[in-house]
Amino acid sequence: MSQPSATEERLEHLKHYFIDSDQQFEASKMGMWVFLVTEILFFGGLFLAYIVYRAWYPELYLLASEELHTFWGAVNTVVLIGSSLTVAMAIRSAQLNQIKGLIINLWITIGLACVFMVIKYFEYAEKFGKGILPGGYYTYDGIEHEQANIFFSIYYMMTGLHGIHVLVGIGLMLWLVYKAKKKVFHSGYYTPVEITGLYWHLVDIIWIFLFPLLYLID
Amino acid sequence: MSGHHISSAKFLWGVALALFVLTFITVAVTWIQIPEPWNIVVAIAIAVVKALIVVAFFMNLWWDTKFNVLLFIMSIAFFLLLIGITLLDTLYRVDPVPSF
Numbered sequence: 001m002s003q004p005s006a007t008e009e010r011l012e013h014l015k016h017y018f019i020d021s022d023q024q025f026e027a028s029k030m031g032m033w034v035f036l037v038t039e040i041l042f043f044g045g046l047f048l049a050y051i052v053y054r055a056w057y058p059e060l061y062l063l064a065s066e067e068l069h070t071f072w073g074a075v076n077t078v079v080l081i082g083s084s085l086t087v088a089m090a091i092r093s094a095q096l097n098q099i100k101g102l103i104i105n106l107w108i109t110i111g112l113a114c115v116f117m118v119i120k121y122f123e124y125a126e127k128f129g130k131g132i133l134p135g136g137y138y139t140y141d142g143i144e145h146e147q148a149n150i151f152f153s154i155y156y157m158m159t160g161l162h163g164i165h166v167l168v169g170i171g172l173m174l175w176l177v178y179k180a181k182k183k184v185f186h187s188g189y190y191t192p193v194e195i196t197g198l199y200w201h202l203v204d205i206i207w208i209f210l211f212p213l214l215y216l217i218d
Numbered sequence: 219m220s221g222h223h224i225s226s227a228k229f230l231w232g233v234a235l236a237l238f239v240l241t242f243i244t245v246a247v248t249w250i251q252i253p254e255p256w257n258i259v260v261a262i263a264i265a266v267v268k269a270l271i272v273v274a275f276f277m278n279l280w281w282d283t284k285f286n287v288l289l290f291i292m293s294i295a296f297f298l299l300l301i302g303i304t305l306l307d308t309l310y311r312v313d314p315v316p317s318f
Contacts, residue, residue, distance in 0.1 A: 025222075026283070033286045037293040044297040051301060052308045070245065077241050085234035088225065088276050095224045201277045205269045211241075212261035216248050 013189040025191050032195045036202050043206055046158050050213060053150055063143050064151035065217045067132065072123060073215035076116050077207060083112035084204040087197045090176075094190035099180055102193065106177045109200070113170045120163055127152070158210055165203045172196045223281035233275045240268050 011021070018024035054061050086109045093101035131139035134156040138149035176193055179185065185193060244264040252260060274280040279287055 022222075030283075030286060030289075033289045037289050040293040040297060041300070044300055047297075048301055048304055052304060055305065055309055070248075074241065074245050078238060081234060081237045081241065084237075084272060084276055085230060088230045088233075089227065092224060092227065092230065095222065198277055201272050204276075205272050208268045208272070209265050212244055212265050216244065216261055217258075218248075 011188075013184075013191075021188055025194075028191045028195060029198070032198050036198060039202055043158075043161065046154070046161065047209070047213075050154050050158065053154060057145070057147055057150065060145045060147055060151055061217055063145055064148055064155075065214060067127065067130075067143070068155075068215045069123070070215050072119055073211050076119050077211045079112050079116050079119070080204045080207050083109045083116070084201050086112065087200045091190065091193055091197050094180075094185050094193045095187055097187040099183065099185065102185065102190075103177055103180050106173050106180065110170055110173050110177075113166050113173070116166055117163065117170075120159065155214055158214070162203065162206050162210060165206070169196070169200050169203055172199065223278050225275070225278075229275075233271060236271060237268055240264055240271075 014021055014024060018027065086105045090102050090105035090109065093099070093105055127133075130142070132152050133139070134153040135149060138152060140148070173196060176196055179192065244261060247260055247264075248257070251257075273290065279290060
């Protein structure tokens, strides 16, 4: 077993069962990719439900999506892509030992994630007010289709699960800010930042598909 | 050192700009009414390109180990398998699930 070289500083993060920081980093990153595979298949089930019902009721999707506001969907897409950029910048800051930049970029990301959730809140509130609720609670009569509630059940499940992921992401990034302020991260150890970044980018990718599939079909 | 690729700030901004432009294009193509099956094809194609840009250059899979690339490809492969096999059932039913 090789000893850490004398030139390497601050190795308190290194677990004894890893040879060096790089091996530990690669193992963590691989573990995260395995988790992301399960996430893709997790959301995959919902995308499948979307596809099956769209094949059955193509006209329903065209009618029902008119209730969704393309403008706000597009704004949220831009907000999430912007937050992906700031997460990537946060990782870059950590790699370059710029802890101040890391914290600033994390705060901007948290801010953008909150903007996303606030817009989503107003979209939901507007629909709830009209009686557009999932499944059996659906009471809106503005859509000329017997199965109009199915589209919105799928809409609420997909955007709701995505929203939960955004909330979890906000929590993770607050934790990263806390850790960064305690000077835990430096260019030799920023694994949690990298891993959270991978998670956040996946949440962005899910929305990249949700936006055209739900909002852009009229 | 595959895991420690450091992108320049300029590069990251370029990636984000490409994603913003593609977002605009995907909205803009709905203004010119493309006939039925092709509007879906175009929307999905643009989303796939955007997703691949994020995966390759934000998630750094471009510079990552082959094993992580394989994990990602397998997840997509199994997702497509899930869709394909399910549609073989649901597309050919005479009567969809009653009351659904």
